[in-house]
Amino acid sequence: MAPLLNIRSIAKRFGARHVLHDISLDVNPGEFLTVLGESGSGKTTLLRVIAGFEQPDAGEIWMAGERLDTLPPYRRRVNTVFQHYALFPHLSVFENVAYGLRVQGVAKSEVGSRVEKALGMVKMDSYVASAPSTLSGGQQQRVALARALVNRPRLLLLDEPLSALDANLRRQMQGELKTLQREVGIAFLFVTHDQDEAMALSDRIALLRAGALEQVASPREIYSRPATAYTAQFIGQANLLRAEIANGVARWGALAWPCDAAVGPADFSLRPEHIRFTAAPPADDSHTVCFCASIVRQIFCGATDLLEITCQSGHRLRARVPSRGVLEGEYRFEFSAADAVRLREGGER
Amino acid sequence: MYSRAYKAAVALPPLFWVALFLLLPYSLLFAHSFWSVASGAIVRQWSLHNYAELAHNWMYAQVLFRSMKIAGAVTLLALLLGYPLAYYLSFCAGPQKQLLYQLVIVPLWVSYLVRGYAWKTILGSDGVLNGFLQYLGIVSTPVEFFLYSPFAVVLTLTHIYTPFTFLPLFASLEHIPRHLVEASQDLGASPRVTFWRVIFPLSLPGLLAGATFAFVLTLGDFLAPLLVGGPSGIMISNVVVSLFGAAYDWPLGAAISVCMLLLVVGILFAIERLEKRWSFH
Numbered sequence: 282m283a284p285l286l287n288i289r290s291i292a293k294r295f296g297a298r299h300v301l302h303d304i305s306l307d308v309n310p311g312e313f314l315t316v317l318g319e320s321g322s323g324k325t326t327l328l329r330v331i332a333g334f335e336q337p338d339a340g341e342i343w344m345a346g347e348r349l350d351t352l353p354p355y356r357r358r359v360n361t362v363f364q365h366y367a368l369f370p371h372l373s374v375f376e377n378v379a380y381g382l383r384v385q386g387v388a389k390s391e392v393g394s395r396v397e398k399a400l401g402m403v404k405m406d407s408y409v410a411s412a413p414s415t416l417s418g419g420q421q422q423r424v425a426l427a428r429a430l431v432n433r434p435r436l437l438l439l440d441e442p443l444s445a446l447d448a449n450l451r452r453q454m455q456g457e458l459k460t461l462q463r464e465v466g467i468a469f470l471f472v473t474h475d476q477d478e479a480m481a482l483s484d485r486i487a488l489l490r491a492g493a494l495e496q497v498a499s500p501r502e503i504y505s506r507p508a509t510a511y512t513a514q515f516i517g518q519a520n521l522l523r524a525e526i527a528n529g530v531a532r533w534g535a536l537a538w539p540c541d542a543a544v545g546p547a548d549f550s551l552r553p554e555h556i557r558f559t560a561a562p563p564a565d566d567s568h569t570v571c572f573c574a575s576i577v578r579q580i581f582c583g584a585t586d587l588l589e590i591t592c593q594s595g596h597r598l599r600a601r602v603p604s605r606g607v608l609e610g611e612y613r614f615e616f617s618a619a620d621a622v623r624l625r626e627g628g629e630r
Numbered sequence: 631m632y633s634r635a636y637k638a639a640v641a642l643p644p645l646f647w648v649a650l651f652l653l654l655p656y657s658l659l660f661a662h663s664f665w666s667v668a669s670g671a672i673v674r675q676w677s678l679h680n681y682a683e684l685a686h687n688w689m690y691a692q693v694l695f696r697s698m699k700i701a702g703a704v705t706l707l708a709l710l711l712g713y714p715l716a717y718y719l720s721f722c723a724g725p726q727k728q729l730l731y732q733l734v735i736v737p738l739w740v741s742y743l744v745r746g747y748a749w750k751t752i753l754g755s756d757g758v759l760n761g762f763l764q765y766l767g768i769v770s771t772p773v774e775f776f777l778y779s780p781f782a783v784v785l786t787l788t789h790i791y792t793p794f795t796f797l798p799l800f801a802s803l804e805h806i807p808r809h810l811v812e813a814s815q816d817l818g819a820s821p822r823v824t825f826w827r828v829i830f831p832l833s834l835p836g837l838l839a840g841a842t843f844a845f846v847l848t849l850g851d852f853l854a855p856l857l858v859g860g861p862s863g864i865m866i867s868n869v870v871v872s873l874f875g876a877a878y879d880w881p882l883g884a885a886i887s888v889c890m891l892l893l894v895v896g897i898l899f900a901i902e903r904l905e906k907r908w909s910f911h
Contacts (some may be wrong), residue, residue, distance in 0.1 A: 353820075454910045
């Protein structure tokens with residue numbers, strides 16, 4: 282399937298500061314793609330470059346066979362849901378949603394039905410005559426969504442649209458957003474700094490770090506096979522094991538597991554939930570790594586406990602285990618060698 | 631929170647100020663408008679004959695009408711000059727914004743009289759403008775109607791009051807969130823459509839405030855007509871000035887002042903109603 286949006290080697294500087302380096306990314310039709318990154322990683326700038334509010338210093342953007350980056354924002358068939366909604370304060374909810382249709386000269390008879398349908402989709406059809414200032418944050422967010430979707434864009438850009446909402450409303454809106462995206466079948470390019478939100482919503486996640494793409498993959502892939510230490514630690518929690526490889530075996534302290542990579546140092550990521558208690562004595566199975574460790578700290582998280590444990594060699598690990606009361610002293614733990622994911626080198630920037 | 635004595639002590643000076651410099655003069659003015667003058671002395675007898683005089687003598691209505699025409703023209707011109715200037719500074723000036731802003735403000739520090747006399751020098755029959763036109767050969771004899779005409783009054787007052795329209799316009803344009811402009815373009819509106827559908831409606835409170843300044847200040851002006859207006863450029867305030875001065879008919883002058891005051895208060899009241907309807911923040 283040909284990609285809908287094709288970002289080719291985009292670079293952007295603000296003065297001497299490089300905000301985006303050589304970004305290449307495709308968005309597929311109907312896809313929910315999340316650009317995830319810390320604040321200052323350049324994710325909003327990337328969105329603004331696609332929308333046309335910023336000009337890239339290098340690179341091209343193509344959409345469905347048409348060059349996009351040379352067009353002014355009002356000629357691009359993309360719409361944006363802004364972080365602070367940006368509803369027009371002098372227009373009613375109806376007129377806000379009708380705005381795009383009116384300026385594009387859509388027939389009056391069609392405007393009414395399309396606006397009502399769009400507002401119905403976000404369950405705001407009973408507020409047509411309201412002024413935006415009388416609506417709550419969540420309601421304004423819905424109107425902003427309807428205002429963008431009513432134009433039937435090929436691509437919808439969403440700039441941290443849920444960040445101004447409180448936690449409960451936010452979770453509810455996440456669910457609705459995902460359902461809505463499935464219904465309308467429009468590709469969403471969603472920007473957020475919240476990895477849980479990214480995991481919950483996305484078909485694919487593009488992780489942005491200091492203006493460059495760190496990894497682009499599905500949530501499951503990026504979680505289970507993080508490419509770098511940064512990815513492993515940014516998405517979920519991870520133990521970073523700086524192991525030494527020799528003779529097909531990776532060694533980290535007293536722990537060892539088979540690894541056929543080249544001789545030398547290598548970083549591994551091990552998720553805390555992959556470390557589990559074991560009662561059995563060490564089996565003669567090189568694919569399961571067994572070790573004894575004492576519990577330093579126990580953090581109760583509801584269904585699970587997060588344990589900080591120290592191996593006999595003094596190396597520290599974090600393990601997530603099902604909750605079962607207060608734990609003290611030394612226990613036997615194990616993990617599968619396959620769960621220790623080798624990371625790409627040169628993760629530091 | 632605060633004791634009653636403290637509140638009274640704090641409130642007293644402003645109350646005193648208001649009573650002495652606002653209520654008392656207004657009351658005196660109001661009282662005078664019902665009195666009359668007989669053989670060079672003010673007669674403190676209540677009657678409506680000053681107002682009757684104003685209603686019957688068309689001269690006053692004519693001058694008032696002319697004053698309003700001049701005020702309207704000045705308002706229109708000051709807005710036509712002030713709006714593009716404010717728009718340019720707010721949206722296009724970039725790093726030069728502060729400098730340009732100061733340059734617009736600087737003329738306000740120059741005395742009104744100096745600016746009035748400057749126009750006299752420019753517009754006079756042996757003035758700068760006529761000299762220039764004659765030098766170019768466009769006219770052979772000096773053009774007389776530049777100076778001592780309603781035209782000269784409008785020109786001078788437009789120059790003086792344009793910064794007054796600029797300031798509220800600039801403030802209201804500066805207050806328009808820029809992401810609204812982006813949202814409009816994002817929804818497919820060209821810069822021109824964005825201006826008329828988003829920027830202009832949101833700048834209306836500033837436009838109204840600027841228009842009010844220009845109109846009300848012009849309506850009460852008497853220096854510009856005195857300096858550059860000539861007989862055909864006389865405005866209502868000049869009539870008041872002469873009634874309080876050479877003509878020595880304070881009661882009639884007071885009656886005109888009361889009418890002017892009511893007119894201006896009416897305008898301000900209407901404008902405030904409109905402004906409430908047009909402001910969204």
